[in-house]
Amino acid sequence: MFNPFQKVEIIQAEVFSTLPSKFRKMERTAWSDANRQGIEVDSFLEGPSFDKQGNLWVVDIPFGRIFRIDTDKRWEVATQYAGWPNGLKFHKDGRAFITDYRHGLMTLDTVRGDVKPFLETAYSESFKGLNDLHFAPNGDLFFTDQGQTGIADPTGKIYRLQANGNLDRLMSNAPSPNGLTFNATTNNLYVAVTRGQQIWRLPFMADGAPSKVGVAIQLSGGTGPDGIELDAEGGMVVCHLGIGVWRYDHRGLPTHLIVGPGESLMTNAAFGGVDGKTLFITDSLNGHILSARLPVAGGSIYGLAS
Numbered sequence: 001m002f003n004p005f006q007k008v009e010i011i012q013a014e015v016f017s018t019l020p021s022k023f024r025k026m027e028r029t030a031w032s033d034a035n036r037q038g039i040e041v042d043s044f045l046e047g048p049s050f051d052k053q054g055n056l057w058v059v060d061i062p063f064g065r066i067f068r069i070d071t072d073k074r075w076e077v078a079t080q081y082a083g084w085p086n087g088l089k090f091h092k093d094g095r096a097f098i099t100d101y102r103h104g105l106m107t108l109d110t111v112r113g114d115v116k117p118f119l120e121t122a123y124s125e126s127f128k129g130l131n132d133l134h135f136a137p138n139g140d141l142f143f144t145d146q147g148q149t150g151i152a153d154p155t156g157k158i159y160r161l162q163a164n165g166n167l168d169r170l171m172s173n174a175p176s177p178n179g180l181t182f183n184a185t186t187n188n189l190y191v192a193v194t195r196g197q198q199i200w201r202l203p204f205m206a207d208g209a210p211s212k213v214g215v216a217i218q219l220s221g222g223t224g225p226d227g228i229e230l231d232a233e234g235g236m237v238v239c240h241l242g243i244g245v246w247r248y249d250h251r252g253l254p255t256h257l258i259v260g261p262g263e264s265l266m267t268n269a270a271f272g273g274v275d276g277k278t279l280f281i282t283d284s285l286n287g288h289i290l291s292a293r294l295p296v297a298g299g300s301i302y303g304l305a306s
Contacts, residue, residue, distance in 0.1 A: 004253055011258045011292050013245075013266075016280060017073045019043055019287035023065075031062040031084050031101070034148075045282040046227075047088040047132070048270040048289070049096075051110065056272070056289065057096065058282060059085035066098075066108060066115075069289065079113035087132035087179075087268075092139070099130035099143050105161070122159065122167060132179045132227065132268075136186050139163030142170075144177035150195035151175050158191060158202070170202065170210050179227035179268065184234060184299060190216060192238065194224035199238065217252050227268030227282075230299040237279060237294070239266050245281060247294060258292045266290065271298025 024042035032041045045067075047059040056069040061084050068078045084101035088108075091097060096108040097118065104127050105119040121127070128147025135141055141161040149156035156174035161167050171177075176195035182188065189202040189210075199217035202210045219225060222242030229237050234250035237258075245266050247256035258279070260266055265285035272280050276297035281290040 006253075006255070008254050009256045011256055011294070013258050013260050013264075013281060013290040013292040015261060016289045016291035017069060017075070018289070019045065019067075020075050023067075023075065023077070024287065027062075029062040043287045044284045045287060045289070046086055046268050046284060047098075048268055048280050048282050049088050049090055050270060050272050051090055051096075052094065054272075056270070056280060057088055057090075057110075058289070059088050059098065061086055061101070066096075066113075068110075078110065079108065079115055081115045083115070084129075086130060087143075089133050089135055091135060097133060097135075097141065099133045101129040101131070104130060105133075105141075105143065119161065119167070122157075122169065128156070131177065134180045134182065136182060138186075142180055142182075142189060144174075144180055144191065146177050146194075149174070149176050154196075156193075158189075160208075168208075171213065174200070176224070178225065179239070181228050181230050181236075181299075183230060190228060190230070190236065192225035192228050194226060194241070197224050199225060199228065199236070217248060219246075226266075229269055229271060229279075231271070231294070231296040232276075232299050233296050234299075235296060237269055239269055239281065241265060241267065245269060245279070245292070247296075256294065260290055264288070264290070 026040040026042045044061045045058045064083045065080045066078045068076050085098045087099040098106040100106050107118045127145045131144045131146035133143040145157040154175040156177040158171040178192040178194045180191045191200045197219045198215050201216040225238050227239040236248045238246045245258035264283045266281045267284045269281045279292050
């Protein structure tokens with residue numbers, strides 16, 4: 001019998017791999033002063049994404065580093081540049097795209113390590129500070145412009161960069177838009193709105209225009225949702241800062257909660273593994289990559305645009 005108040009199953013995450021000590025040096029940076037209340041940091045890992053060879057890529061925001069973790073768990077600095085990379089996703093042609101808080105939308109040549117600007121402004125106006133991105137199957141790129149927005153300044157923006165190069169501003173009133181993903185039929189875009197403690201749903205009309213934007217999931221506790229991903233049953237995993245990682249079913253009801261080992265800050269996630277049922281999670285507080293097994297595979301194994 002259907003029970004909307006069913007008991008949530010707890011899943012214990014494990015440390016899959018950790019940032020090697022040779023890459024750690026505690027420092028204060030301009031980014032940590034503004035975003036980590038002035039504390040010293042040795043990293044802040046985000047944006048996990050698998051390439052076609054099964055390597056896991058993560059960004060390190062305060063130090064402008066992009067790490068590649070191979071299938072033997074060996075870490076390598078693929079590149080380091082004068083930026084604050086926040087999100088990373090692979091295009092179906094193999095290129096890596098980066099949402100950079102300082103510079104806008106960038107591309108990474110994964111062989112040579114070159115990082116180049118791709119889109120630095122929107123209609124000649126500077127971005128507030130890009131956060132995350134997601135490719136639709138048709139090649140359209142959706143990304144969030146979060147900056148320092150919140151309840152007192154609900155002016156975060158959501159953009160669509162069409163495959164033909166046209167840029168659309170879909171929304172401009174979000175209090176801290178963060179991670180985003182699509183449903184299986186790509187007619188609903190979901191966006192984590194961190195300071196609003198919500199997941200927003202943006203339905204699309206046949207002509208591609210958003211319509212009747214609403215709240216899909218209302219959270220409480222912690223400091224809000226960050227990275228989100230859809231699974232093969234239409235469920236959603238939500239990295240809830242200060243809480244863990246929730247798994248919701250297709251109705252938006254919680255079924256599982258992933259908790260970390262000790263104090264952790266689980267910010268973003270990607271499905272992977274042989275069967276696509278392993279969730280790899282960035283623990284930005286400790287410089288760990290955590291892993292947890294879920295009963296359902298990711299909606300798109302390795303997050304690759306098809």
